[in-house]
Amino acid sequence: xxxxxxxxxxxxxxxxxxxxxxxxxxxxxxxxxxxxxxxxxxxxxxxxxxxxxxxxxxxxxxxxxxxxxxxxxxxxxxxxxxxxxxxxxxxxxxxxxxxxxxxxxxxxxxxxxxxxxxxxxxxxxxxxxxxxxxxxxxxxxxxxxxxxxxxxxxxxxxxxxxxxxxxxxxxxxxxxxxxxxxxxxxxxxxxxxxxxxxxxxxxxxxxxxxxxxxxxxxxxxxxxxxxxxxxxxxxxxxxxxxxxxxxxxxxxxxxxxxxxxxxxxxxxxxxxxxxxxxxxxxxxxxxxxxxxxxxxxxxxxxxxxxxxxxxxxxxxxxxxxxx
Amino acid sequence: xxxxxxxxxxxxxxxxxxxxxxxxxxxxxxxxxxxxxxxxxxxxxxxxxxxxxxxxxxxxxxxxxxxxxxxxxxxxxxxxxxxxxxxxxxxxxxxxxxxxxxxxxxxxxxxxxxxxxxxxxxxxxxxxxxxxxxxxxxxxxxxxxxxxxxxxxxxxxxxxxxxxxxxxxxxxxxxxxxxxxxxxxxxxxxxxxxxxxxxxxxxxxxxxxxxxxxxxxxxxxxxxxxxxxxxxxxxxxxxxxxxxxxxxxxxxxxxxxxxxxxxxxxxxxxxxxxxxxxxxxxxxxxxxxxxxxxxxx
Numbered sequence: 194x195x196x197x198x199x200x201x202x203x204x205x206x207x208x209x210x211x212x213x214x215x216x217x218x219x220x221x222x223x224x225x226x227x228x229x230x231x232x233x234x235x236x237x238x239x240x241x242x243x244x245x246x247x248x249x250x251x252x253x254x255x256x257x258x259x260x261x262x263x264x265x266x267x268x269x270x271x272x273x274x275x276x277x278x279x280x281x282x283x284x285x286x287x288x289x290x291x292x293x294x295x296x297x298x299x300x301x302x303x304x305x306x307x308x309x310x311x312x313x314x315x316x317x318x319x320x321x322x323x324x325x326x327x328x329x330x331x332x333x334x335x336x337x338x339x340x341x342x343x344x345x346x347x348x349x350x351x352x353x354x355x356x357x358x359x360x361x362x363x364x365x366x367x368x369x370x371x372x373x374x375x376x377x378x379x380x381x382x383x384x385x386x387x388x389x390x391x392x393x394x395x396x397x398x399x400x401x402x403x404x405x406x407x408x409x410x411x412x413x414x415x416x417x418x419x420x421x422x423x424x425x426x427x428x429x430x431x432x433x434x435x436x437x438x439x440x441x442x443x444x445x446x447x448x449x450x451x452x453x454x455x456x457x458x459x460x461x462x463x464x465x466x467x468x469x470x471x472x473x474x475x476x477x478x479x480x481x482x483x484x485x486x487x488x489x490x491x492x493x494x495x496x497x498x499x500x501x502x503x504x505x506x507x508x509x510x511x512x513x514x515x516x
Numbered sequence: 517x518x519x520x521x522x523x524x525x526x527x528x529x530x531x532x533x534x535x536x537x538x539x540x541x542x543x544x545x546x547x548x549x550x551x552x553x554x555x556x557x558x559x560x561x562x563x564x565x566x567x568x569x570x571x572x573x574x575x576x577x578x579x580x581x582x583x584x585x586x587x588x589x590x591x592x593x594x595x596x597x598x599x600x601x602x603x604x605x606x607x608x609x610x611x612x613x614x615x616x617x618x619x620x621x622x623x624x625x626x627x628x629x630x631x632x633x634x635x636x637x638x639x640x641x642x643x644x645x646x647x648x649x650x651x652x653x654x655x656x657x658x659x660x661x662x663x664x665x666x667x668x669x670x671x672x673x674x675x676x677x678x679x680x681x682x683x684x685x686x687x688x689x690x691x692x693x694x695x696x697x698x699x700x701x702x703x704x705x706x707x708x709x710x711x712x713x714x715x716x717x718x719x720x721x722x723x724x725x726x727x728x729x730x731x732x733x734x735x736x737x738x739x740x741x742x743x744x745x746x747x748x749x750x751x752x753x754x755x756x757x758x759x760x761x762x763x764x765x766x767x768x769x770x771x772x773x774x775x776x777x778x779x780x781x782x783x784x785x786x787x788x789x790x791x792x793x794x795x796x797x798x799x800x801x802x803x804x805x806x807x808x809x810x811x812x813x
Contacts, residue, residue, distance in 0.1 A: 250614065296798045302613075303549060304797055307752045311790035314745065322783050436745070440551075440621055447618045481633055488626030492604050495618045499611030 206365075213357050224353045226469045231360035232422050233461045237445050238367040238454070239414025244443065245452030245505070246380060247407045248387030249298075250306040253313020254442050257286050257412045259320060259434040261419025266333040266340065266429050267326070275343040279420055286416025287409045294408040298401065313439050320431040332430030340427055356425040363421065367414060371454050374410070383407050384452075384507060448494055450501030459503055520656035521778040522771065527662040527731065529770025530669035534724035535747035536754070536762040537676065538597075538717030544693045544757035545713050547613070551620035552600055553721055554744025555627040560593040560722025561642075561729040561739065562631065568643040582645060586668075589726045590719035597718025598711050606707070631737040639736035642729040665727050672720060673763055679716075680759060689713060693757070742786075746773075749793045755803030764805060 216223040240254045261282040268278045297308050320327045328335050343350040343359070350356060374380045382403045385393040394400050423429050441464060449460020468483055494502065535557055542550040567585045604619045650659045680686040691699040692709045700706050728743060729735045750769040754761025769789060776788040796804060 244614075250617075297794075300797060300801050303543075303547075303756065304752065304801060304803075306549070307748065308794050308797055310745065311749065311793050315787050315790050318784070318787050322787075436741075443614070444618050444621055447614050451612075451614070482629075484625055485629040485633060488622045488624070488629060491622030491625065492619050495611075495615050495622065496604070496607045499608055499615040 209361060210358075213354050217354060221353060224357050226466060228353060228357045228360050228425065229469070230461055230465050231357070231364045232418055232425075233442070233445065233465045234364045234458060235360070235367050235414055235418040235421075237442055237457050237461050238364075238371050239411045239418070240442050241371065241446055241452065241454075241457050242374065242383070242407050242414075243411040244446055245457070246375070246383040246387065247404060248302075249404070249408070250302055250443070251309045251411070251439075252306045252436070252443065253309040253311070253316075253439050254411070254415055255434040255436075255439040256309075256313040256316040257290060257415030258419040258422070258438075259316050259431075260289055261286055261416030262423040262429045262433075263320060263327060263333070263419075264416070265420035265423040269340040269424065270334050270338050272341045274341070275424060279417065282416045282420040283413045286412040286414075286419075290412025290415075291405060291409045294405050298404045298408065310436065310439070313434075313436060317431050317434050317436075320434070327431070330431060332428055332432075334428070340424060343424055350424070353425075356421070360421060360425075363417065368454060368458075375454070379403065379406065444491065448491065448498075448501055450503040450505055452507065453501070453503055453505035456501050456503035456505065460501070463502075517656075517778065519654050521774045523653070523656055523658050523662060524778075525771035525774030526767065527665050527770070528773055529767035530666050531724050531727050531731065531766075532743065532747050532750045532770050533763045533766025534669050534672065534720045534727070535743060536750040536766045537673075537759065538721040539748050540751040540754070540756055540759060540762035541713050541717045543751070544759075545689070545710055546605070546609070546616075548605065548616045549620070549748070550605075550717075551617065551744075552604075552623040552627065553597075553717070554740030554747075555624050556593045556597050556600075556718045556721040556740075557725040557728070557744065557747075558631065558735070558737065558740035559596055559627065560589045560725030561735045562635065562725075563589045563592040563722065564726035564729060565640065565642060565735055568645055585645065586723055586726060589722040593722025593725070594715040594719035597714040597721070600718075601711060601714040606710075628737055628740075635737065637737065639734045639739075642733050642735055645730065661730060665731060668723070668727070672723065676716070676720070676759065685709075685712065746786075746789060749789065752803055753793060753796050755805040758803070758805050761803060761805035765803070768804075 213224045213227065236254070236258060240251060243249050243251050243254075264282050264285050265275075265278050268281065269275070273281075293309075293312060297305060300308060321330055323329070327333060334340060343355075345359075348355065350359065374383075382393065382398045385396065385398060386400055386403060390400055445460035445464045446457055447460070448463065449458065450456020468487060471483060498504075535553075538553045538556065539550060542548065542553070564585050567588050568581075571581075600623055604623050605616050608616045608619055646661055646664070648659050648661050650657050680689060688699070688704045688709050689712065691702065691704060692706055696706050699709075724743075724747075725740070728739070746769055747766065750765035751762045752765070753768060754763070754765030756762075772792055773785050773789055776782075777785040780788060
């Protein structure tokens with residue numbers, strides 16, 4: 194059993210690397226969907242640190258995706274290299290998240306949720322109204338402007354498949370980072386805070402500082418994902434960062450299984466991948482009913498698996514909440 | 517100008533306050549954010565719309581038409597809210613706290629798309645049900661619809677207040693919101709009380725929807741979303757779970773929106789509303805009228 198398990202991970206990695214080459218000409222749409230799943234994976238793995246590990250509900254995470262995307266777009270239009278933009282975006286995402294967390298992390302669960310929601314809306318509306326910087330609802334780039342392309346040594350990123358590998362690389366980083374975090378002292382501190390803040394404080398965890406670190410880590414992943422997405426699609430507008438998108442991210446994490454990396458991956462696949470596959474296979478007539486069925490299935494899944502489809506093992510050990 | 521903004525703010529505030537009551541009552545009793553409440557608001561608005569457009573003969577009796585329309589909206593939205601609770605929330609009562617939230621989001625997506633497919637993806641004009649007369653008032657204009665919205669909301673709020681504080685069922689609701697188990701031991705049918713709360717909250721949300729449709733003159737399948745966020749904000753500002761707080765929060769939010777639209781910038785009125793929310797919570801984390809909750813250990 195153990196010897197077989199050793200080959201699963203390399204096999205999956207190999208499959209992910211080879212898969213787009215198979216579809217390169219027969220079905221380029223598949224590569225695009227795969228890339229999109231990857232973008233959401235980076236976002237959700239980031240958000241999972243806040244929601245899954247630390248138990249803080251964030252309903253405005255798209256704000257950080259937007260911050261990453263807009264900074265990347267503005268710098269890219271001004272011919273800054275992608276490899277400089279990326280760390281700048283991550284830094285900006287982290288700093289903004291840290292500043293936001295300073296006053297907010299004191300709040301109780303649901304109040305935190307509503308304030309993050311409000312922040313998400315503020316960022317979206319500000320992007321919509323600050324026409325001189327963001328070109329408002331018409332989005333970036335403006336007519337006549339274009340993003341500078343990403344160069345990796347001599348390769349120029351133009352095709353979906355280039356971005357697929359770029360995204361895949363960062364998905365791996367996000368997964369490895371999450372895994373390392375899960376088993377680290379910091380990760381255990383986060384879980385302790387989720388289960389009982391007072392008890393965590395009493396065992397010597399600096400609750401405020403640890404929560405803040407979790408919050409910032411999430412923000413970095415969010416901004417990173419936004420920066421890549423902006424370059425890939427080559428266009429961004431405030432409409433992409435609605436409250437619904439933030440809620441969707443939370444839904445992916447909860448349906449898949451909070452605090453469990455495989456659960457998050459499954460959730461992203463189900464909520465991003467399956468609707469796209471359905472669109473492809475069931476034809477146009479079905480498209481109208483897609484969201485209707487999606488809503489009903491979401492209710493059904495959560496009723497039958499309230500812990501998510503792949504519940505976190507650590508969460509299963511948790512004592513029953515007293516609320 | 518000042519008086520005009522106050523009038524606009526009070527009108528908006530009445531709608532937000534009615535809407536916020538549903539959020540706050542459900543939260544008070546189940547500790548869950550009923551995200552799909554914004555869809556109850558939308559369905560209520562459509563119910564009034566159908567009533568007005570399908571029963572034209574009633575328009576000969578305006579004195580009958582309007583009460584009948586509101587009654588229909590209350591019953592329809594109330595029953596929908598009860599069904600929602602039964603199907604999507606009750607099975608999750610002992611589940612982790614985020615589970616009912618996700619279920620509510622699913623219900624919300626379902627209802628929005630159902631309405632979009634069944635009725636229309638476009639916004640539809642709301643039929644006139646009212647001869648609007650305008651009055652001059654210290655240099656400001658107030659119309660009869662605004663007065664009607666304000667008075668109807670106040671009447672409903674007073675009725676709710678009496679119901680919660682003076683009747684036996686109201687007492688049972690307060691008991692359940694304090695402790696389900698002990699309430700059950702006192703012989704209260706907790707499930708029935710929860711259904712009752714959903715009915716009342718849903719009915720008030722439906723009325724808010726109809727009023728919103730009448731006030732803005734058009735409705736759309738996703739009309740509940742933004743007012744929903746604001747009503748929820750109002751409930752939080754007032755201290756969620758607290759009925760008087762939600763009413764106060766609704767009016768505060770309505771006035772705030774009217775003032776920022778009038779004096780600062782109507783484009784950024786939503787930003788200002790949300791920024792105030794963040795500020796209020798930073799200073800008073802339990803909302804303006806929320807009691808200080810000591811964390812249970």
